[in-house]
Amino acid sequence: MSKTRFLIICIMVLFVILGGCKSEESSEGNSFIATVLENNKTSLLVEPVEGSFELRSADRIIVSVRDAELLDYENAKITIGDIKTGELVEIFYDGGIAESYPAQIQGCYRIRLLESTVDKTDNSNQKQTKTSDFTVKVGDNSVSLMTWDTEINLEEIFGKPLDIKVRQLGQDSDTFAGSYLKEVKFQGIEVELFSPKDNGQSFYVFSIKILDHKYETVRGIKVGDKLERLKELYPELMPILDGRKDDNNRGYMFEEGDYITFEIINGEIIEIRVYREFA
Template structure:
């Protein structure tokens, strides 16, 4: 009987040991795993840079829009003194360029063009029969040179200063600033002044005028065409 009890006791001990081992494994499986190591926090400077939005550069269109008012010449507000566009409305004689709206007097004109063949002066009045009410009190002077006529008028508000308002050229020795002269063909004229246009139909054997107005309708250059050639050139500004 004792011999049977000893193996039974050994078997029971083995079963108990196996049960304990199984319980330990179950406890290890049920226990939470160690939390993963956390990454080091980013530096304060890097965090601030990431949070701050990059500055937005203005587009070229927006920049141009900010300057839209500068340097723009509007119709009817063109500046007369030293304006580059008005210098297009000019002719060249020797080393001199003479333009619409230039301030001149007898001495200055004759120093550039020589002695005038004829000079006239007229002061507009209510009883002169010309009905030029807007020019009452203004004095107009006319200078005639061979193949050239220049008209000036005083500006009463500017201390009686005279400025050129009309230039008529009929001699080829006086060329425009783009080197167009009386006698040049219509084709040559159009190449030099592509911005201009014929006022009439422009038939080759008929008379017409080719008008060039670079700034507005007030200041212009008109080439009178006859037989497909320039017969005369008028450079003028309309008086108020």
């Protein structure tokens, strides 16, 4: 066998070996470790740990779990309800991150819970989590902030829309330029949704304005309730500092990362807004 032919064969074998290694490596896709900030049942809001490549995209990432395999730290299957706020998870995904704030991962195929960092003995009287507080209820249904409209049917929950408007943000919107806003008005409730500029098809909820008494917060507050009841159920309540001084005719705010505001007229709630504020 000539030296040239032998060299060609060696090179071909080397390419086969390297190709196999690359295929094996890519089969696992990308992964990173993050802290769970919110569990919205169909998605997780997470913060990548220091040193993660994904932290360069954003310090907050919404991860859709619709098609993800969920495992505990012993690789036993779990449900989304088993993942608690404050726990560490390893997220496996296809490498795609939508650049928005929070950033978004739709191609997640596996989430593995690392050994729990949450005290499982917390008593049942513990304060409700941020996930449940920033949720609106109507009958047996509910809608939480950061829920995608591909994961819920707003029309089935709130009824037929009275008006729908979609607009694309202009250059004056800074980092959000090119993204999309959708405003949907129903009877007694208004929902605002956001979609990143490379999407424009699916939207997630970032604001819900309640104008009717049939909708309520998780703690049971609704339009028409008295200020006294509001203060009982939301002891963390703070007055909005906008110049109004009369306690019975002003706005109040509950804040834990996201916000709920209550507009009070003559000691009675006339409007509730649950929303996330973007930087």
